[in-house]
Amino acid sequence: MPVLTLAEAEELVAGALVKAKTDPENAKSVARALIAAEAGGLKGHGLSRVPTYAAQAKVGKVDGFAKPSLEWKKPAAAAIDAANGFAFPAVDLAVKELPAAARKNGIAAAGIHRSHHCGAAGHPVEKLAEVGLMALMFANTPGAIAPWGGSKAVFGTNPIAFSCPLPGRPPIVVDLSLSKVARGNILAAKQKNEKIPEGWALDADGKPTTDPNAALAGTMLPLGDAKGTALALMVELLAAGLTSANYAADASSFLDAKGPPPGTGQLLIAFDPSAFGGGLDHFAALAASIEGQPGARLPGARRLALREKAKESGLTVSDALLAEIKAI
């Protein structure tokens, strides 16, 4: 299989998007995010997205030329309009503007609306932690999870990401979605004609199912059952309620070029530890109590190792995907 350096891969992706009605700066922002995800082993948020992103930009479901705009409505609260463009330029803007506001006010947040798929939510919080801030991010996605006891998806898989700086080493990064498994696992079972385990999904009537086709017509189950559904509701209200973005049920797919823009939302929060009494040494103490246990490691450690490896050895891309991207 072909191997690309990270720089080559970014150039490939940015070039493909520019050919698909996208502004070069926006294309670079998207390419950086997708390649960082691919390098960290998050292939679902990596190169595999390029063909569908390009298709959406071509038909205007994503406005590749949109420039996000930011308004500080209050000293520590910014509203960012992603203007139905890609999410990444809007997220980049939040990451650029939040540190000064967080240092001045102790905490600051940016809500993004008219947005799109934000990929690996761990990246923006990691960047904030790299400049010494603790950070949280919440995002909603198109409908996937039903309310507990219900059958219609009104929440997305709704990622939560968190990052905490550590002295002299990369930050701790938590990045998880609230569905028990990724939808890709159900698609894979369908392709192999296999049943799925109970507990992954419900059918269209809200009943447990082991049939991947019924699951794809139904809803995903969250981690932790009723508690997970409550967390999905919380993220939906933080990421889309607070920001006036579209809720999951009103958001079109991130994966095809049909319909209006998804218009989803994201919320980033940055904390200046010194304003609350915390500090790097105290954070390091918790990290040590985890890493001192045989078999335990910090969340994000695996992605970090994969990313380092990708920096040295490049990314392996399938012939089919490479050809598909080159043909855009």
Place this chain on the structure above:
Amino acid sequence: MPVLTLAEAEELVAGALVKAKTDPENAKSVARALIAAEAGGLKGHGLSRVPTYAAQAKVGKVDGFAKPSLEWKKPAAAAIDAANGFAFPAVDLAVKELPAAARKNGIAAAGIHRSHHCGAAGHPVEKLAEVGLMALMFANTPGAIAPWGGSKAVFGTNPIAFSCPLPGRPPIVVDLSLSKVARGNILAAKQKNEKIPEGWALDADGKPTTDPNAALAGTMLPLGDAKGTALALMVELLAAGLTSANYAADASSFLDAKGPPPGTGQLLIAFDPSAFGGGLDHFAALAASIEGQPGARLPGARRLALREKAKESGLTVSDALLAEIKAI
């Protein structure tokens, strides 16, 4: 069994605490919180706590006379020193001070350290939502959950609470701990000489166990396996890392009168929806999409119904617990 009105129950609890070396105002704050939890069906955070709270105050593990102090270190960030007193007066102070700062800055947060058991984390966020703010609360607790792959508890059961205002009706309230089940379920199995289901707990070597005794000597499993452990780490760092409070592993028990004060932490965050573009009508739309589904309801609805019932019919207390509280 005896029945008390809510006012009688509050008076009973406050009176018992005053007899156990606690300042009357602090005792009232604790009593309000415990009775609100009891009324909402959260008996683990209600009257059952009075004897152990009183025992801790008597020996000074909790300083019943401590007055919390608040410092705005930055315009939107307050550090509250609970001064090794009960958590509730410190939490009350946060709930009192946050609304003005959130309205001015768009978002504001208060970190509490040298704190104690904060009971039902849903209550403070609910009070913030009652004045029109969206709110989050994170708290750490004494060691209960091991890092994924490890065997020593370095995270508490670490509640997350969230509340969102709705127009003309009580707010949505999410309030959950990150352990799969409450420790009380394991104690109950032990008392009945029953095994516990797999997936609830690990033994002292970090191996799955169905023996309640081995589970009590080991650690609790979180909801959602590895993802839940990552969430517990996140809450530990937000509630205790950011606030410079004691981590779970260094916190003495909330349930006995032995050792130094627990010194745990809490973090409350309040958001002014108007500063991010959101608003009550948009929140109501999500509530409607949930309540419109047969079998589905908003989180917190059950507690609200129980509380209304308790207002009318009072609280039923066992003879034994009532006698124990009266004997303090």
